Amino acid sequence: MKKILIANRGEIAIRVMRTAKKMGIKTVAVYSTADRHAPHVKYADEAVLIGEAPSNQSYLLGDKIIEVAKSLSVDAIHPGYGFLSENAHFAELCEENNIIFIGPKSKAIKIMGSKLAAKEAVKAYNIPMVPGTDEAITDIAVAKKIATEIGFPILIKASAGGGGKGMRVVEKETDFESQMDRAISEAVNAFGDGSVFIEKYVSSPRHIEIQVMADAHGNIIHLFERECSIQRRHQKVVEEAPSSVLTPKLRQQMGEAAIKVAKSCNYLGAGTVEFLLDDNLNFYFLEMNTRLQVEHPVTELITGTDLVELQIRVARGETLPLKQEDLKITGHALELRVYAEDPLNDFLPSVGNLEVYRLPVGENIRVDNGFEEGMDIPIYYDPMLSKLITYGSTRDEAIQLMIHAIENYQIEGIQTTLPFGLFVFKHDAFRSGDFDTHFVKKYYSPEALLEEQKEEAKIAATLALQQYLEDQKLLRVPLK
Ligand code: MV4
Numbered sequence: 001m002k003k004i005l006i007a008n009r010g011e012i013a014i015r016v017m018r019t020a021k022k023m024g025i026k027t028v029a030v031y032s033t034a035d036r037h038a039p040h041v042k043y044a045d046e047a048v049l050i051g052e053a054p055s056n057q058s059y060l061l062g063d064k065i066i067e068v069a070k071s072l073s074v075d076a077i078h079p080g081y082g083f084l085s086e087n088a089h090f091a092e093l094c095e096e097n098n099i100i101f102i103g104p105k106s107k108a109i110k111i112m113g114s115k116l117a118a119k120e121a122v123k124a125y126n127i128p129m130v131p132g133t134d135e136a137i138t139d140i141a142v143a144k145k146i147a148t149e150i151g152f153p154i155l156i157k158a159s160a161g162g163g164g165k166g167m168r169v170v171e172k173e174t175d176f177e178s179q180m181d182r183a184i185s186e187a188v189n190a191f192g193d194g195s196v197f198i199e200k201y202v203s204s205p206r207h208i209e210i211q212v213m214a215d216a217h218g219n220i221i222h223l224f225e226r227e228c229s230i231q232r233r234h235q236k237v238v239e240e241a242p243s244s245v246l247t248p249k250l251r252q253q254m255g256e257a258a259i260k261v262a263k264s265c266n267y268l269g270a271g272t273v274e275f276l277l278d279d280n281l282n283f284y285f286l287e288m289n290t291r292l293q294v295e296h297p298v299t300e301l302i303t304g305t306d307l308v309e310l311q312i313r314v315a316r317g318e319t320l321p322l323k324q325e326d327l328k329i330t331g332h333a334l335e336l337r338v339y340a341e342d343p344l345n346d347f348l349p350s351v352g353n354l355e356v357y358r359l360p361v362g363e364n365i366r367v368d369n370g371f372e373e374g375m376d377i378p379i380y381y382d383p384m385l386s387k388l389i390t391y392g393s394t395r396d397e398a399i400q401l402m403i404h405a406i407e408n409y410q411i412e413g414i415q416t417t418l419p420f421g422l423f424v425f426k427h428d429a430f431r432s433g434d435f436d437t438h439f440v441k442k443y444y445s446p447e448a449l450l451e452e453q454k455e456e457a458k459i460a461a462t463l464a465l466q467q468y469l470e471d472q473k474l475l476r477v478p479l480k
Pocket residue numbers: 130155162163164165199200201202203205206207228229231234274276286287437
């Protein structure tokens with residue numbers, strides 16, 4: 001593999017290129033007219049303009065990207081996350097054109113892209129699942145009977161949904177028919193597939209996911225968990241590894257279950273198996289993401305691995321260089337997603353110019369960044385600016401360093417989620433480790449953020465005054 005094309009933009013394109021360069025592999029960037037001056041374009045060995053700003057006229061044009069890859073004799077394509085990364089048709093297109101898709105085979109993408117197909121695939125592997133139906137609901141009366149047996153509240157989920165899209169909680173039996181009708185028509189509209197199923201609603205779960213990696217020779221390892229419960233409307237904001245609630249035994253059980261899920265679809269490459277963990281520490285398989293995830297760095301830091309390097313190595317047919325026994329968790333890592341969004345204004349995108357943009361630097365601080373000072377933030381794409389990642393020998397150390405790093409991240413010209421991050425990392429519930437997926441809804445409000453900032457300002461003012469008085473005393477001494 002001499003040359004790879006990165007079918008993505010922003011921080012992840014740069015992240016992938018960094019490893020490719022380290023491995024002596026040439027890199028090709030693709031870009032839209034909005035990204036002419038973007039860092040990922042400058043960072044690549046070659047770069048090709050593929051279309052207009054809207055992603056359906058550029059980053060989502062599979063055929064166009066394949067054409068570019070062929071004309072530049074590219075050996076492999078890395079899709080990053082989002083865009084074409086979980087598009088089974090694109091993976092197939094690569095295969096047909098003798099280009100290696102750095103990811104699983106299209107069949108595995110297809111299976112895991114459908115919740116019902118995924119349930120079917122893992123059926124023979126004894127994976128814990130939330131009580132519910134494992135086939136599309138065709139008869140509402142039958143479904144209602146099952147729902148009553150499971151007990152309300154229940155959750156209706158669209159088979160083609162994911163990341164929280166196409167879900168509906170039903171609190172009581174009398175709401176069942178109307179909610180079911182709505183869920184089906186919503187699924188038809190959103191996904192062109194009205195298949196829905198029901199599950200018992202787990203009311204205060206944690207979201208724990210397991211990183212897996214598989215080679216083409218039947219070896220599958222897991223690289224432990226990431227805790228991703230701090231999210232806002234299904235958008236993750238803070239992730240960490242390891243989770244503060246898993247015991248070594250539970251970690252091993254979840255890791256083994258994740259490996260079985262990967263086995264069930266003949267998986268290849270990097271994947272993530274999502275679980276819900278209820279308050280009695282029972283875990284349930286939710287879905288599998290067939291891509292490298294945004295939050296992969298926290299896993300890299302606690303395991304000392306380079307997941308992109310492993311992806312590339314297994315994609316070119318190598319045997320995994322690591323065995324399960326070689327892996328252990330060392331230290332603790334945190335990640336904050338820094339978005340160009342205003343936490344005081346309902347997290348609306350805050351577009352504009354990055355008038356000042358200076359990253360924090362220091363040992364155990366990593367910033368996976370896609371922007372530079374002076375740039376405008378394009379409105380066409382995800383508003384994530386960077387990922388701020390810290391590492392410590394303990395969780396407390398990683399938190400302290402994160403607070404320090406946030407305070408040394410200078411951004412002017414737009415609003416960002418940095419202050420929101422500070423709110424999370426200073427919050428008692430976060431620091432105690434006792435939180436679930438309702439953290440943001442439960443504790444966050446613009447007023448709470450302003451209150452916290454006021455307290456900070458008070459402390460700062462008191463310290464400044466104390467220092468002033470100390471200085472005055474010192475100054476007076478020689479005068480006497
Ligand atoms: C659930 C659930 C409770 N009970 N399933 C949301 C995204 C999708 N991956 C599955 N999700 C959920 N499924 C049952 N049976 C609660 C969620 C959920 C959630 C899961 C992970 C992270 C954040 C979440 C926020 C709200 C709901």
